[in-house]
Amino acid sequence: MRIAVLVPDPDYPEEWRWAYDVEADALASAGAEVEPIPWTAVPADVSSFDLILPLVVWGYHLDYPRWLELLDRAQAERWPMLNPPALLRWSSDKAYLTELADLGVPTVPTLAAEACCDADLEEARRRFESDWLVIKPPVSASATGTHRLGPNDDLPDDSRGRPMIIQPLIEEIAKTGEFSLMLFDGELSHAVVKQPAPGDFRVQPHLGGVTMPAHATPVAERLAKRALAAAPAHATYARVDIVPDDSGVLRIMELELIEPALFLDHAPDGGAAFTRAIMSALETVREEPLADR
Incomplete structure (x- = not known):
């Protein structure tokens, strides 16, 4: 089987192989031939790929119209893309947080x-x-x-x-950090906690943030699943970012459904749940195009 993983444009300045390599290795261990393709240079013919995964389309926010055009093309040409284009489009704009809140999902007030x-x-x-x-x-x-x-x-x-x-501003992030729960086919795989550098509130590694393995509490797991259930389509892979507010209430910070770092190096199973979810989707797409789901 051949899997295309969409990766950043060659001019993208941040290092991305650390996220790609562990995911590609997990897929290769299941017998897949994995090929990285810049999302800005997807070939005209993608029919030779069994699946297309936008797992590392970092930088899509820098050329958003081009990203939306790619999703339109994927849907029109019925690409076997995971997650499906409709879900990726919805998740691209963080205004979805207001939709989740309207549905009663505890989110960071937005x-x-x-x-x-x-x-x-x-x-x-x-x-x-x-x-x-x-x-x-x-x-x-x-x-x-x-x-x-x-x-x-x-x-x-x-x-x-x-x-x-x-x-x-949620002050608690500086004390306890931001929790990320990885779910594959809706089931919890593992979790990490991301903590900002002293004096900062941003948890990204390139800004000095650190990431460590963490235990997902039953409350956090239920919240993550509730948020995913409110999304407009099924997510084969998801990273749900959750923070405790200053009163200790857990709230959704983001649903990362496009190109999340999945921290498979922290997964106790080495990424086996991730691989199973992708392979299961491959069987499904042979029966029902993902663009129709």
Whole structure:
């Protein structure tokens, strides 16, 4: 079987092999021939691939229209893509957090601003009863465009007049970190905790954050499954980021359904559950195109 894993554009500045290699090795151990293909240079004919996995499409947020065009093509040409294009499209815009909240899923409180301005910050501070805020673009990754704002901070120029999501700053992240639960075919595989560098609130490794194995509590597992159940399509692979708020209530920070680092190096089974889910989907796609699911 041949599997294409979509990876960053050659000009993408961050190191990505650490995420790709462990996933590709897990698939190769099941007998797959794995080929990395830049998501910005997918060939016209992909019919030789049994599955297409956008597992490392890092940088899609930097050329969002091109990413949406790729998803449109995948759906029109009925690619055997996991996760399916409709789910990837929904997950690309973090405004989905407001949808989850409307469905009763505990999420980090989120205000979506179409053209962010000072009045939006004032509304967020009033609504969240918090002087400290975090703002980020709704289409983003690697903490790009993310800012922490105190009570007297002005709206940054790169955020003004742009679509942004606004959330209260959760101080607990600096103390306990952000928990990531990996689920394959909806079942928990393993978990990690990501902690920011001292004085920071962002947990990404390139910003000094550290990642360690963690135990997922039954409450966290139930929350992750509840959030996935509210998504518009089945997720073969998912990373659910959960944080405790300052009152200790667990809340969804993000559903990473596109290109999440899955931290298979921390999986007790070495990634076997990941591989089983992908192979199971391969059997399914032979019976029912994923574009129809």
